[in-house]
Amino acid sequence: MRVLITGIGVVSSVGLGKDAFFAALTEGKSGISPVESFDTEKLGRQYAGEAKGFRPLDHLSVSETRRMGRCSQMALAAARMAMADAKLGPAHYRGPRTSVVLGTTMGEADVLEVLDHQWIHRGTSGVRRALIPKYGATLLPIHIARAIGSEGAVLTLPAACAAGNYAISVASDLIRAGKADVVITGAAEILQELQYCGFVRLAAMATERCQPFDLNRQGLILGEGAGIMIVESEAHAVRRGAPPPLAEVRGYGMTCDAYHITRPHPDAAGSIRAMRQAIDRSLIGPDDIHFVNAHGTGTRHNDAAEAKVMKEVFGDRRVPISSMKSMLGHCMGAASALEAIGCVMTLQTGVYPPTIGYETPDPECDVDVVANHARSGPHDVVLNNSLAFGGYNSVTCLAKPFLFEPIDPAAWRNCRGATPNAATASQSKATTESGAS
Amino acid sequence: MNPLAITGLGAACSLGVGSHAFVFDRLRHVAEQGLERATASTTRATGDHTAPRTSFDASRYPGARIREVPEFDPAQTLGDKGLRTLDRLTKLLLVAARNCLHDANIKSPEGWQSFGPDDVGVVCSNAYGSLEAITELDRVAQLEDARYINPAKFPNTVSNSASGYVSIWEDLRALNMSVSDGTCGSLDAVSCADIALATDRASAVLCGGGEAMSEALFIAFEKLGVFRAFDAVAPLGEGAAFMALEDAASAKARGATMLGHIVGYGTAFASEDANHMFFGSERALERAITLALTDANMHAAEIDLVVSSLSGMPTFDDRELAAVERVQGLRAPIVAPKRIFGETLGAGGALAMAATLAWLNGVPVAADLVARASSGAPENGGSIARGSIRRVLVTTLGFYGNASALVVAAPDLAR
Numbered sequence: 001m002r003v004l005i006t007g008i009g010v011v012s013s014v015g016l017g018k019d020a021f022f023a024a025l026t027e028g029k030s031g032i033s034p035v036e037s038f039d040t041e042k043l044g045r046q047y048a049g050e051a052k053g054f055r056p057l058d059h060l061s062v063s064e065t066r067r068m069g070r071c072s073q074m075a076l077a078a079a080r081m082a083m084a085d086a087k088l089g090p091a092h093y094r095g096p097r098t099s100v101v102l103g104t105t106m107g108e109a110d111v112l113e114v115l116d117h118q119w120i121h122r123g124t125s126g127v128r129r130a131l132i133p134k135y136g137a138t139l140l141p142i143h144i145a146r147a148i149g150s151e152g153a154v155l156t157l158p159a160a161c162a163a164g165n166y167a168i169s170v171a172s173d174l175i176r177a178g179k180a181d182v183v184i185t186g187a188a189e190i191l192q193e194l195q196y197c198g199f200v201r202l203a204a205m206a207t208e209r210c211q212p213f214d215l216n217r218q219g220l221i222l223g224e225g226a227g228i229m230i231v232e233s234e235a236h237a238v239r240r241g242a243p244p245p246l247a248e249v250r251g252y253g254m255t256c257d258a259y260h261i262t263r264p265h266p267d268a269a270g271s272i273r274a275m276r277q278a279i280d281r282s283l284i285g286p287d288d289i290h291f292v293n294a295h296g297t298g299t300r301h302n303d304a305a306e307a308k309v310m311k312e313v314f315g316d317r318r319v320p321i322s323s324m325k326s327m328l329g330h331c332m333g334a335a336s337a338l339e340a341i342g343c344v345m346t347l348q349t350g351v352y353p354p355t356i357g358y359e360t361p362d363p364e365c366d367v368d369v370v371a372n373h374a375r376s377g378p379h380d381v382v383l384n385n386s387l388a389f390g391g392y393n394s395v396t397c398l399a400k401p402f403l404f405e406p407i408d409p410a411a412w413r414n415c416r417g418a419t420p421n422a423a424t425a426s427q428s429k430a431t432t433e434s435g436a437s
Numbered sequence: 438m439n440p441l442a443i444t445g446l447g448a449a450c451s452l453g454v455g456s457h458a459f460v461f462d463r464l465r466h467v468a469e470q471g472l473e474r475a476t477a478s479t480t481r482a483t484g485d486h487t488a489p490r491t492s493f494d495a496s497r498y499p500g501a502r503i504r505e506v507p508e509f510d511p512a513q514t515l516g517d518k519g520l521r522t523l524d525r526l527t528k529l530l531l532v533a534a535r536n537c538l539h540d541a542n543i544k545s546p547e548g549w550q551s552f553g554p555d556d557v558g559v560v561c562s563n564a565y566g567s568l569e570a571i572t573e574l575d576r577v578a579q580l581e582d583a584r585y586i587n588p589a590k591f592p593n594t595v596s597n598s599a600s601g602y603v604s605i606w607e608d609l610r611a612l613n614m615s616v617s618d619g620t621c622g623s624l625d626a627v628s629c630a631d632i633a634l635a636t637d638r639a640s641a642v643l644c645g646g647g648e649a650m651s652e653a654l655f656i657a658f659e660k661l662g663v664f665r666a667f668d669a670v671a672p673l674g675e676g677a678a679f680m681a682l683e684d685a686a687s688a689k690a691r692g693a694t695m696l697g698h699i700v701g702y703g704t705a706f707a708s709e710d711a712n713h714m715f716f717g718s719e720r721a722l723e724r725a726i727t728l729a730l731t732d733a734n735m736h737a738a739e740i741d742l743v744v745s746s747l748s749g750m751p752t753f754d755d756r757e758l759a760a761v762e763r764v765q766g767l768r769a770p771i772v773a774p775k776r777i778f779g780e781t782l783g784a785g786g787a788l789a790m791a792a793t794l795a796w797l798n799g800v801p802v803a804a805d806l807v808a809r810a811s812s813g814a815p816e817n818g819g820s821i822a823r824g825s826i827r828r829v830l831v832t833t834l835g836f837y838g839n840a841s842a843l844v845v846a847a848p849d850l851a852r
Binding site (some may be wrong): 042082104106115124132134137138150155156157166176194197199201203254255258260262270 | 655
């Protein structure tokens with residue numbers, strides 16, 4: 001069974017659509033700029049990666065725009081781009097075999113903010129009744145399902161900063177389990193004032209730049225956006241005559257640190273286990289990995305922990321690693337979905353996006369950072385690493401389509417070991433290319 | 438799906454706090470005493486706006502009725518350390534999780550009894566996150582200054598925080614997954630747990646959901662006007678429940694107590710109402726039920742009881758009853774556990790499962806929970822013979838066109 005990515009859609013601070021998005025990342029263009037959506041004057045921080053170019057009415061009808069908050073608007077806009085990219089017609093997505101699985105951290109936070117402010121300043125009677133049904137993380141996939149007429153599962157995975165990876169992972173499982181042919185998946189998040197204040201108060205926010213792995217890194221910069229993928233079974237892609245797939249979802253790793261609500265475990269044991277799971281469950285070995293997209297928030301704890309993971313998993317082999325958050329900011333729930341799309345584009349182009357703002361190597365982060373300028377290199381298999389509040393660790397493994405043997409149901413079900421197995425990798429290489437064209 | 442053994446239960450609900458023995462005992466009490474008498478003794482706030490509440494000060498809402506966890510004191514279960522910055526949702530889930538782990542003999546007060554930290558995961562449903570935490574911090578930011586919000590409480594505003602704390606407190610290092618699908622979330626969590634177990638990502642999963650009462654939640658439903666409708670049947674409620682799920686064969690091998698087996702799951706969505714977001718889809722629920730029965734390889738006529746999500750909202754209840762009616766051969770009595778627990782949203786399915794396990798294990802069904810005695814019979818029409826329940830269909834009709842269903846079998850029945 002192969003799980004293929006056949007279309008992608010992007011709303012981000014550096015551009016809309018996959019081509020503008022990846023061109024900006026390749027150029028090392030930063031989407032981080034002064035915040036415009038709320039007043040930051042008293043907060044001591046002014047910057048974020050806002051999707052300033054996103055105009056809902058360019059993608060949604062007036063009634064759709066009215067019905068939903070900005071988070072769902074972004075998700076639906078990106079979903080429409082992804083469906084167009086996959087040339088997915090109504091006959092292929094309407095009905096019970098299409099599901100929508102999305103990640104987010106806060107969902108329609110702007111709706112709740114308005115309701116809450118009405119309550120605080122005008123009392124209970126000032127709360128607008130008509131706004132209430134627009135709030136809830138549950139609504140993100142519901143809005144997409146309503147808009148397109150899909151009738152399978154609608155599921156939100158509020159997995160904080162790992163939500164995009166969670167969604168892709170569950171989407172791939174739904175397909176492998178035979179519960180769906182097509183899953184519209186990914187994640188969306190908006191920049192919101194309370195969240196921004198919270199990160200300032202956690203002393204986790206940098207002033208103007210996010211500098212992952214740099215000795216003098218100050219922390220993260222928040223961002224927003226939506227990254228949506230069309231994930232489908234190979235059989236379905238072939239049946240509908242889909243365009244050549246962009247990537248294959250191999251395995252994923254998912255563990256919990258059970259250590260601290262905001263900080264990764266200093267030994268990174270859970271994160272190491274997650275990355276090994278992702279590799280093992282992809283039926284490949286660490287030597288097959290050509291590039292790792294780091295969670296790379298630019299905080300001291302996160303980047304040091306990730307460097308440990310790289311050392312433990314890859315040993316002395318210095319696998320190139322980069323953090324798109326240096327350009328996009330930390331888009332919270334949407335982060336790992338947008339970054340997964342960056343990974344897909346790396347598989348397509350052979351270009352590793354850079355980590356901009358990297359100036360001084362940190363001995364605690366002794367990794368091969370793709371510093372400041374994009375780099376070309378081998379690009380068969382990439383890992384998308386993500387960590388989140390709650391001790392969540394999630395890693396997805398994406399590969400060039402049809403490069404390896406399909407993952408059969410028995411291997412999918414029974415593959416708990418976390419020991420790298422290079423022999424498996426070589427045996428797994430597909431001898432001939434096949435499948436969707 | 439492969440049958441999932443349910444080997445433990447922990448709950449914090451309108452009946453109180455405890456493991457399966459406590460929940461079963463309280464439900465037996467409800468059957469013997471009648472709903473009104475039994476719940477009056479456990480939910481002091483019900484029907485009396487002057488009674489003290491542990492979730493929020495309701496004195497400004499005369500006549501308000503809710504079902505909250507009576508005199509909820511998490512320190513009794515968890516000890517008094519480390520609770521200061523946690524929100525109510527987290528505490529409800531932690532209490533349910535601790536009870537469940539001990540009930541399943543996965544852990545005891547002395548430590549691990551079966552499995553180890555890397556083997557046990559969490560899949561947890563919640564519909565609205567911690568409104569308590571968000572509104573509290575927002576109030577500080579608006580009325581004082583954003584610089585004064587408490588950073589120790591900020592993580593509570595993140596939707597998966599409460600689920601994450603369960604892993605942290607109990608040292609559960611397999612996957613932790615937070616799920617949101619409104620009132621259907623707890624049943625969908627079972628589907629996610631099923632895949633995690635089937636693909637060997639965990640040997641056991643704490644699966645369930647939670648929703649905490651807060652003033653914001655109360656106001657939202659009061660404004661929507663559904664609260665008054667709840668008055669008649671099921672007021673807005675809160676609670677949390679976890680089941681310990683394991684592969685049936687391995688649960689048997691470790692000598693675990695079996696409370697029941699989950700043998701089928703189905704979910705569906707339909708956007709049949711183009712004008713309204715807030716509606717129940719009869720078609721989606723009918724399909725979810727059919728999928729769950731097919732998954733269980735079971736005919737509708739084999740179902741002995743339908744444990745519904747009927748909550749007193751006429752448009753939703755009518756559609757749920759109609760959906761059940763449309764499933765050929767499904768003539769079992771329909772019960773409404775929300776009359777006991779209230780409308781607990783993301784926890785609704787988990788608490789319905791708690792009641793289901795009691796009824797599968799010989800606890801009589803209270804007559805005043807029966808919404809339809811059998812197909813065609815009038816409401817509140819009769820009693821259900823004790824011990825006659827072997828296979829149960831649990832249904833949830835979501836607020837937005839979503840619907841899910843589970844088939845649950847008695848402990849000695851895998852199929």
